Every structure is written in structure tokens, then in C-alpha cells.
Amino acid sequence: MKRTLLVVGSVNVDAVSGVERFPAPGETVLASSYRQGLGGKGANQAVAAALDGARVELVARTGDDAGGAAVRAELAGWGVDVTDVAAVRGVPTGIAQILVDARGENMIAVSSGANDALDAAAVDALADRLGPGTTVLSQGEVPVEVLDRLAEVCRDRGARFVLNLAPPRDVAPRTLRTADPLVVNEHEARTLGLDGADPEDWRLACAAAAGRLAEAVVVTLGARGAVAATCTSSAYVAAPVVDAVDATGAGDAFVGVLASRLAVGVDLGGAVQSAVAAASQAVTRHGTVESYPRR
Ligand code: ATP
Incomplete structure (x- = not known):
């Protein structure tokens, strides 16, 4: 039987x-193309895990608007259980307004909307579903009170708490210590006091932080791959050399597959290998969830 991965995000x-180019302050430019679709770290990571074969339940909030209905339908289409993706009355669905210029650079403004309606009470309502053998995954795009309470409930119930602290948030030190693992990219790692020039430096930094900053630590290094450490072991997993065309959502592909493998009992080193392989495939295709590989 598949074990469930609960994504709260x-x-x-x-x-x-x-x-063609970004508008200057006060200027309006005409866009040459427009598309809209599913986004948000919780959603992206849930889809990556589902495509990897995990049974994924997503706990999230949308508005009671057309955007909310569309993203719920899209998530269900990717195989994610959306029973706990609730619509909040009178609040808009979260929206990321993204401009991409002719060079492929982007500018993004995110309005959290209904995502801010997730609260500690929603986490408490999940408590009875958590126990040893359950894996919970969350990210920095939900309120800090949700992350702190999730960590607390996972500790109490003996569930595994995988925390992708992206973007960096001011969570309680105990929340970080509960993370098993804490997953961050290089920029986010620096905000936590970790640093490295090359993968070997990063491996040593993670090894020093494991068991102190968090139960285990994973840092993604873009085209170089990722490093991971627990109290007793550490490793560098190089990414294969690929023809990268679009790195959007590569980090979410990595985290989703990592959590999917941990949820079925794969060890951290093995899970990182699978995550690097999946994320490296994702960068060879355009789009976000559309670029994620199916296991
Ligand atoms: P993003 O914000 O673009 O989603 P991120 O900054 O969270 O990404 P990265 O460290 O850039 O995360 O990338 C995550 C993973 O994606 C890497 O560990 C690696 O496995 C894969 N990856 C990213 N870029 C490349 C690349 N150019 N070639 C191969 N693999 C890549």
C-alpha cells in the first residue's frame, strides 16, 4: 500500500x-503573449510528488472564485487529492503576476490572497491523521504560525516534517530543528548562516549544521546538483549535464520528488539522488508542472 504524503502549502x-522589455516605473507596455495556470510551491511540489507515484493529499486554501476552481481542477487532473483544498469566501485566490522579457529574465509579484487564510487551527484539524510513518511537507509560502504549529504537531505525533524554507521565513528555532530534512537553495542557505564556494564546502557546511540547525539539511546547488547531511553521514550528488532550457520550478520538482521518496521509506541519500535526477529532467522542458517527469 502506498503511504500518504501530506503537503500543506x-x-x-x-x-x-x-x-519585449520590462516597463519602466509609470510606463505601460503591451504584452506579446499571455497564459495562466497552476502555481504556488505547495501545488507544484504536490504535483511533482504525485507524478513520482506518491499518494498526495494537499491542504491549501483558494478563493471562491474562478481561479480557485480552475487550480483545484488542474491539481486533481495531475492526480493530487484536493479534498482539503478549501475555498474561502470573499478572498481572492493567490496570484503570481509574472513578466518574462525577451531575454528570459522575469519579474514576479505574488499576492498571497487565500493562502494567508491557512492557520494553526487548520493544522490542529490534521493532527489525528499524523503518526509515525506519515510524511508532512511544507514551504515558506504559508503563514509562519502554520509552519511552527506543523512542526509541533509532527513532533508530538512522531510524523516526519520536511520543510522547504522558501522563501526564508522567521520560524521558531525549534521548527527548524524538527525539519527532517530542511531543504533550501544556496541563497536561502546563506540567510541561515550556511555558506560554501564549491560542493565540497557546502557538504561540510551541511554536515556541521545537521543535528544542530535541523535534524537533516539539504542544499540544492542549481546545475551542480545538491548536498545532503544527517548527523551521521553526508553526500554530494552531482546533477547530470543536460541541455537546460527553462529552470522555472526546478526547485519544486526537486523537493516534491525528495518528499515522495522519503514518504515511502527511501533513505535521505537515495531520495536526493532521485530528486536531482527528476529536477535535472525538468529543466530540459519548458513550463513548470508541465516539465515534471512521470515516474
Ligand atoms: P528554482 O527557483 O529555479 O525553481 P531553486 O533555486 O529552488 O530553483 P536550484 O538549486 O536552482 O533550485 O535547482 C534545483 C535542482 O534542479 C538542482 O539541485 C538540480 O538537480 C536541478 N537543476 C537546476 N538547474 C539545473 C541545470 N542547469 N542542469 C541540471 N540540473 C539542474
Whole structure:
């Protein structure tokens, strides 16, 4: 029987406009293309895990608007259980307004909308579903009180808490210590006092932080791959050299697959190998969830 991965996270509508160049302050430019679709770290990671074969239940909030209905339908289409993706009355679904210029650079403004309606009470309502053998995954796009309470409930119930602290948030030190693992990219790692020039430096930094900052630590290093450490072991997993065309959502592909493998009992080193392989495939295709590999 598949073991369940519970993702507590954000769901957004990504509204993406292609522009020749970014407007200056006060200026309006006409976009040459427009598309909208599923976004948000919680949603992306839930889809990556589902495509990897995990049974995924997403706990999230949308508005009671057309965007909310669309993202719920899209998530269900990718195989994610959306029973706990609730619509909040009178609040808009979270939206990420994204401009992509002719060079492929982007500018993004995120309005959290209904994602801010997730609260500690919603976490308490999940407590009875958590126990040894359950894996919970969350990210920095939900309120800090949700992350702190999730860590507390996972500790009490003996569930595994995987925390992707992206973007960096001011969570309680105890929340970080409960993370098993804490997953961050290089920039986020630096905000936590970790640093490295090359993968070997990063491996040593993670090894020093494991058991102190968090139960286990994983840092993704873009085209170089990722490093991971527990109290007793550490490793560097190089990414294969690929023809990268679009890195959007690569980090979410990595985290979703990592959590999916941990949820079925794969050890951290093995889970990181699978996550690097999946994320490296994702960068060879355009789009976010559309680029994620199916196991
Ligand atoms: P993003 O914000 O673009 O989603 P991130 O900053 O959270 O990503 P990265 O460290 O850039 O995360 O990338 C995550 C993983 O994606 C890496 O560990 C690696 O496995 C894969 N990856 C990213 N870029 C490349 C690349 N150019 N070639 C191969 N693999 C890549």
C-alpha cells in the first residue's frame, strides 16, 4: 500500500505575460503573449510528488472564485487529492503576476490572497491523521504560525516534517530543528548562516549544521546538483549535464520528488539522488508542472 504524503502549502494562479522589455516605473507596455495556470510551491511540489507515484493529499486554501476552481481542477487532473483544498469566501485566490522579457529574465509579484487564510487551527484539524510513518511537507509560502504549529504537531505525533524554507521565513528555532530534512537553495542557505564556494564546502557546511540547525539539511546547488547531511553521514550528488532550457520550478520538482521518496521509506541519500535526477529532467522542458517527469 502506498503511504500518504501530506503537503500543506500554497496554491496560486500564475499569470504570465511575455513582454519585449520590462516597463519602466509609470510606463505601460503591451504584452506579446499571455497564459495562466497552476502555481504556488505547495501545488507544484504536490504535483511533482504525485507524478513520482506518491499518494498526495494537499491542504491549501483558494478563493471562491474562478481561479480557485480552475487550480483545484488542474491539481486533481495531475492526480493530487484536493479534498482539503478549501475555498474561502470573499478572498481572492493567490496570484503570481509574472513578466518574462525577451531575454528570459522575469519579474514576479505574488499576492498571497487565500493562502494567508491557512492557520494553526487548520493544522490542529490534521493532527489525528499524523503518526509515525506519515510524511508532512511544507514551504515558506504559508503563514509562519502554520509552519511552527506543523512542526509541533509532527513532533508530538512522531510524523516526519520536511520543510522547504522558501522563501526564508522567521520560524521558531525549534521548527527548524524538527525539519527532517530542511531543504533550501544556496541563497536561502546563506540567510541561515550556511555558506560554501564549491560542493565540497557546502557538504561540510551541511554536515556541521545537521543535528544542530535541523535534524537533516539539504542544499540544492542549481546545475551542480545538491548536498545532503544527517548527523551521521553526508553526500554530494552531482546533477547530470543536460541541455537546460527553462529552470522555472526546478526547485519544486526537486523537493516534491525528495518528499515522495522519503514518504515511502527511501533513505535521505537515495531520495536526493532521485530528486536531482527528476529536477535535472525538468529543466530540459519548458513550463513548470508541465516539465515534471512521470515516474
Ligand atoms: P528554482 O527557483 O529555479 O525553481 P531553486 O533555486 O529552488 O530553483 P536550484 O538549486 O536552482 O533550485 O535547482 C534545483 C535542482 O534542479 C538542482 O539541485 C538540480 O538537480 C536541478 N537543476 C537546476 N538547474 C539545473 C541545470 N542547469 N542542469 C541540471 N540540473 C539542474
